[in-house]
């Protein structure tokens with residue numbers, strides 16, 4: 594477990610002292626054992642060592658395309674920026690440096706636990722900032738609460754944070770054994786397990802195909818429905834094993850295949866997990882609503898920038914900005930998506946599929 598509240602802990606709100614976890618071997622392997630990484634502000638040498646290897650310390654997130662975001666959106670002193678997906682606050686901190694004490698950052702996230710940690714960290718800066726536990730589909734309501742006439746910048750960095758994907762209790766990754774929860778917002782009523790155990794075979798197959806292009810979508814949906822009649826599917830490992838069996842693989846054969854085809858090959862369960870997570874969190878629905886209301890929430894000359902990691906999301910953003918140009922809503926927009934340079938991908942492999950698009954209100 595982490596050790597919140599210990600001296601030097603800049604990342605965690607204070608709480609009771611907990612005993613340090615024991616582990617065998619020289620390095621902790623399990624998420625819960627990585628107590629130094631959970632308190633990374635107190636262990637800068639470990640952060641530097643992990644980052645030099647292209648790794649993201651547990652309980653942190655490395656922001657992507659930061660320089661490019663700042664260059665496109667040009668935050669200036671006195672401006673109001675809404676960071677729709679504040680996460681660990683990496684982009685937010687860069688915005689705050691530029692908007693300064695006369696500007697304002699409005700930080701949104703649906704994940705309350707991470708929002709509280711980030712609130713603690715960012716509130717130490719000398720820049721006005723307010724936090725909302727809110728879906729970014731509600732940016733217009735936030736504007737009313739703030740009693741301002743519009744944002745100068747709307748920014749969203751879609752998808753999940755490293756803190757969420759690396760925490761086995763969130764059930765978002767095929768790499769970790771845990772409950773199939775997958776909710777970014779724990780107020781949502783249905784978890785990944787709930788959907789797997791209640792949707793029809795056809796609904797599941799459609800989701801795996803439409804949200805993640807899973808080629809074996811029909812077979813995976815069929816086996817889920819057969820297996821759940823015997824025993825509910827509630828753990829990540831159950832779903833991973835089921836997918837391996839549909840694909841006629843074992844973890845050993847997969848590792849061999851991966852070695853011979855290169856480390857870039859996708860894990861057999863990656864697409865199904867991605868589709869289920871998108872479904873649980875209605876990620877496309879929220880993005881559509883954000884894109885619809887954004888122009889009404891921007892001041893004249895205001896800028897919007899969105900980073901996506903999924904071709905379906907990038908398509909929605911591109912189309913919305915194109916339509917905005919044709920309708921005269923946006924004055925200009927990115928012609929092509931901006932992608933990370935090789936040096937960023939090497940230092941943070943999780944940035945590899947990021948695409949940034951921007952537009953400027955007319």
Ligand SMILES: C[S@@+](CC[C@H](N)C(=O)[O-])C[C@H]1O[C@@H](n2cnc3c(N)ncnc32)[C@H](O)[C@@H]1O
Pocket residue numbers: 654655656657677678679680681682683684685701702703704707727728729730750751752753754755777879880
């Ligand atoms: C990729 S991370 C953002 C990382 C952040 N830019 C940083 O520098 O740390 C995405 C974050 O968006 C949040 N999120 C995803 N969908 C959301 C939505 N519809 N409304 C608000 N927050 C959302 C997630 O909970 C997660 O914390």
